Amino acid sequence: MGALLRFFSKNALFAFFVFLQLVAIVLIFSKNSMQQSFIAARTAAFNSWVSGYIDEGTSYLKLKQINEDLVTQNKALMLELYGKDKVAKPNFRKVYDTIGGGQIYTFVDGEVVFNSINRRDNYYTINRGRLQGVSSNMGVIAPKGIAGIVINTTDNYSLVKSILSVNKIKISASLKKSGYFGTLSWKGDDTRTMTLSDIPKYVPLKVGDTVVTDGKSSIFPAGILVGTIAGYEVDSKTGFWDISVELSEKIGKLSKVFVVRNLKKSEVQKIDDSLKVQIKKDDQ
Numbered sequence: 001m002g003a004l005l006r007f008f009s010k011n012a013l014f015a016f017f018v019f020l021q022l023v024a025i026v027l028i029f030s031k032n033s034m035q036q037s038f039i040a041a042r043t044a045a046f047n048s049w050v051s052g053y054i055d056e057g058t059s060y061l062k063l064k065q066i067n068e069d070l071v072t073q074n075k076a077l078m079l080e081l082y083g084k085d086k087v088a089k090p091n092f093r094k095v096y097d098t099i100g101g102g103q104i105y106t107f108v109d110g111e112v113v114f115n116s117i118n119r120r121d122n123y124y125t126i127n128r129g130r131l132q133g134v135s136s137n138m139g140v141i142a143p144k145g146i147a148g149i150v151i152n153t154t155d156n157y158s159l160v161k162s163i164l165s166v167n168k169i170k171i172s173a174s175l176k177k178s179g180y181f182g183t184l185s186w187k188g189d190d191t192r193t194m195t196l197s198d199i200p201k202y203v204p205l206k207v208g209d210t211v212v213t214d215g216k217s218s219i220f221p222a223g224i225l226v227g228t229i230a231g232y233e234v235d236s237k238t239g240f241w242d243i244s245v246e247l248s249e250k251i252g253k254l255s256k257v258f259v260v261r262n263l264k265k266s267e268v269q270k271i272d273d274s275l276k277v278q279i280k281k282d283d284q
Contacts (some may be wrong), residue, residue, distance in 0.1 A: 034223040122162035139219040145249035174214035196243040
């Protein structure tokens with residue numbers, strides 16, 4: 001206290017000057033509406049800036065939670081679309097496919113860690129492998145449609161052949177409205193579309209018609225969305241429709257995926273193999 005008194009006694013003139021400045025500032029801002037408006041505007045701008053950052057952080061956390069909720073909802077929708085939940089396993093969920101001839105499927109969710117769409121034969125990697133029950137020749141679907149087929153696995157990762165692979169992948173698909181089925185393939189010229197062939201030209205079509213998997217293979221369940229018809233013409237060589245299908249899933253933006261395992265695949269494969277042998281005999 002004594003030191004403070006000595007300071008003021010030695011610097012009385014300076015202290016009095018500072019006191020007058022503080023009084024002047026108070027009088028200016030208490031009487032001058034323009035200055036008050038200026039301070040209020042700057043304060044509001046600062047508050048808005050701080051609130052914006054807080055809102056962005058809150059929105060990010062909410063978005064992350066929404067994404068996780070969507071994955072859970074997608075699993076639930078699969079159960080509704082492809083059958084009833086009979087048995088639950090740690091990673092896979094068992095589903096009875098009442099649409100595709102009573103085959104039994106399980107699904108496990110994963111994420112894409114690498115993807116390519118600029119080659120004639122494209123591939124991507126997912127963070128699920130043998131330890132999670134994934135093996136070669138399992139189908140991979142995304143929230144909005146089909147995405148590829150597993151071709152190789154390690155303990156925790158799998159290499160997937162993208163549906164954007166020229167002559168490497170042929171998928172059995174059908175017109176949802178009429179039920180006529182054909183072969184779906186990629187010509188390599190547009191990552192947004194695939195071609196559905198082998199549909200007789202007498203089958204009525206229109207742009208916007210829905211195309212889905214037909215469940216006739218052992219890889220994909222029936223009824224999974226492929227896309228919609230973007231255009232069509234008669235193939236002069238075959239006399240069948242050549243249908244351009246706009247994919248419902250943007251393969252270049254893949255993030256969340258689901259691996260599909262058919263628990264009756266070995267039985268279905270035996271029948272397919274015997275059919276091929278019979279056709280070969282008939283052709284001789």
